[in-house]
Amino acid sequence: MEKLFTRIANYVAHLAGLPSTFAVCFLIIVAWGASGPMFGFSDTWQLVINTGTTIVTFLMVFLIQNTQNRDGAAIQAKLDELIRVSKAKNSFIGIEHLTESEVQEIREKCERAAKRHDRQVADMAVKKAAAQKPGSKTHAA
DSSP states (O other): OOOHHEEEHHHHHHHSSSSHHHHHHHHHHHHHHHHHTTTTHHHHHHHHHHHHHHHHHHHHHHHHHHHHHHHHHHHHHHHHHHHHHHOOOOTTTTTTSOOOHHHHHHHHHHHHHHHHHHHHHHHHHHHHHHSTTTTOOOOOO
């Protein structure tokens, strides 16, 4: 059942993103709008489009959310594997399960560390440039 739903969700999400699907939906709306005078812009005429779009929207929310959840989990697994095999901190694996405030705290720590690193790199570049100036004592000929 789960595999069938996944295949259907992937297929529908793929179809929903096609330019031709947009064009068909746009033409349906144009045809509906153009038929308004023929139906006297009646309540039933309005109810047809409202009901149709509500049903499609309701179903698409669940299909798209399912696709997004799987895509997010797959990306997270890939990132976790890259962290695991690299020199990055393994403590970052699984942080997607933390609360929003806990993740924000980690992000702020990472940003501060990145700024410190940028300052260190800039300081080293300045020292290296100063050392290579003509007339500098450490300049090699």
